[in-house]
Amino acid sequence: MRETGRSGCPINLTLEILGDRWSLIVLRDMMFGNRRHFRELQAKSDEGIASNILADRLKRLLENGLISRRDDASHKQKGIYSLTEMGISLVPVFAAMADWGRRFLPVTPEMSIRAEILAEGGPALWQKFMAELRFLHLDAPQPAQSVLDELTEAYRCAVERKRAADAEPEVV
Amino acid sequence: MRETGRSGCPINLTLEILGDRWSLIVLRDMMFGNRRHFRELQAKSDEGIASNILADRLKRLLENGLISRRDDASHKQKGIYSLTEMGISLVPVFAAMADWGRRFLPVTPEMSIRAEILAEGGPALWQKFMAELRFLHLDAPQPAQSVLDELTEAYRCAVERKRAADAEPEVV
DNA sequence: AAAACTGCTTGCGATTTGCAAGCAGTTGGC
DNA sequence: GCCAACTGCTTGCAAATCGCAAGCAGTTTT
Numbered sequence: 149m150r151e152t153g154r155s156g157c158p159i160n161l162t163l164e165i166l167g168d169r170w171s172l173i174v175l176r177d178m179m180f181g182n183r184r185h186f187r188e189l190q191a192k193s194d195e196g197i198a199s200n201i202l203a204d205r206l207k208r209l210l211e212n213g214l215i216s217r218r219d220d221a222s223h224k225q226k227g228i229y230s231l232t233e234m235g236i237s238l239v240p241v242f243a244a245m246a247d248w249g250r251r252f253l254p255v256t257p258e259m260s261i262r263a264e265i266l267a268e269g270g271p272a273l274w275q276k277f278m279a280e281l282r283f284l285h286l287d288a289p290q291p292a293q294s295v296l297d298e299l300t301e302a303y304r305c306a307v308e309r310k311r312a313a314d315a316e317p318e319v320v
Numbered sequence: 321m322r323e324t325g326r327s328g329c330p331i332n333l334t335l336e337i338l339g340d341r342w343s344l345i346v347l348r349d350m351m352f353g354n355r356r357h358f359r360e361l362q363a364k365s366d367e368g369i370a371s372n373i374l375a376d377r378l379k380r381l382l383e384n385g386l387i388s389r390r391d392d393a394s395h396k397q398k399g400i401y402s403l404t405e406m407g408i409s410l411v412p413v414f415a416a417m418a419d420w421g422r423r424f425l426p427v428t429p430e431m432s433i434r435a436e437i438l439a440e441g442g443p444a445l446w447q448k449f450m451a452e453l454r455f456l457h458l459d460a461p462q463p464a465q466s467v468l469d470e471l472t473e474a475y476r477c478a479v480e481r482k483r484a485a486d487a488e489p490e491v492v
Numbered sequence: 493a494a495a496a497c498t499g500c501t502t503g504c505g506a507t508t509t510g511c512a513a514g515c516a517g518t519t520g521g522c
Numbered sequence: 523g524c525c526a527a528c529t530g531c532t533t534g535c536a537a538a539t540c541g542c543a544a545g546c547a548g549t550t551t552t
Binding site: 154155156157158159160161162163164165167168169172173176194195196213234237238240241242243244245246247248249250251252253254255256258259260263 | 326327328329330331332333334335336337339340341344345348366367368385406409410412413414415416417418419420421422423424425426427428430431432435
Binding site for chain 3: 534537539
């Protein structure tokens with residue numbers, strides 16, 4: 149897929165690794181959805197990633213050091229994918245992209261609530277989130293506060309609000 | 321190339337527009353290299369973009385509102401491409417990506433000097449840069465200080481240093 | 493009048509994508 | 523023990539995209 153050595157520019161090298169329509173989706177689901185198994189990443193994917201593409205991307209992300217893989221002790225066939233420090237360090241990139249997307253693209257309110265929180269929280273919140281990801285994916289100590297829970301709960305509430313609004317449209 | 325409606329997630333929608341290996345390269349060259357004509361974007365491209373790909377990406381970026389195009393008064397065939405506010409707003413995304421790339425990928429020192437400056441300058445510098453881009457690409461007033469000149473000069477110096485070092489390798 | 497330059501198109505083989513089905517092995521419920 | 527459900531992942535194939543080279547009509551420079 150990717151040829152080597154287009155140029156030594158950081159933007160270009162980043163695009164050579166992540167410049168497609170699926171790699172960052174996979175990382176996003178691992179990061180914000182805490183999805184760690186193959187089928188989990190495939191079945192719960194909002195965008196409906198095909199299994200061969202997922203297999204290919206996981207392989208590529210492994211080769212490039214963004215994620216790691218270990219066997220699941222509870223199931224001999226299961227593998228657990230984890231973010232590496234390199235993958236966790238993409239948090240600011242996700243935050244910037246998500247903030248841009250929610251400002252200029254036709255996002256849905258539920259899906260952009262987390263982008264909003266991340267934008268408002270700024271770099272300080274991103275650091276907290278990264279510390280939590282180091283706990284979830286690496287062997288770092290557990291932080292006091294869970295940013296992921298906060299994000300997930302806000303998302304859950306937004307979905308709930310939408311569901312309620314759709315069910316009772318008398319309030320116009 | 322892109323199908324519509326995978327999901328309303330800001331990350332996904334951003335990837336549907338910019339998730340390939342060339343779109344951001346084109347925008348990068350317009351933004352940091354101030355390249356505004358077709359041939360300029362093609363010939364001076366460090367990565368060697370093919371003309372059909374460039375034509376396709378410019379069309380797509382136009383359709384998606386990231387750039388605009390107007391005729392060049394000085395040459396009846398020339399078109400001038402400009403960044404829109406939507407395109408200019410990608411500065412933080414570029415800064416985040418470039419910073420990540422320079423930390424984790426095999427970048428060359430010359431090519432990462434600008435990423436370094438942007439990372440050190442932080443959001444305050446990005447805002448200054450965006451104000452300057454609004455002057456160069458839209459009709460905004462000229463800011464006092466030119467961030468682009470600063471970046472370009474630092475890059476030029478880095479290239480010069482490298483050239484000198486390559487020419488006289490007696491200093492080991 | 494010739495040469496160089498303008499944005500951009502065309503042709504074509506190789507790669508990548510999207511979609512559906514399937515496979516060998518594992519686990520859990522009965 | 524037995525079977526259904528589940529595991530990560532592969533295969534086949536048509537359609538789309540990519541990378542590369544050449545070329546084109548019109549404009550400007552020399």
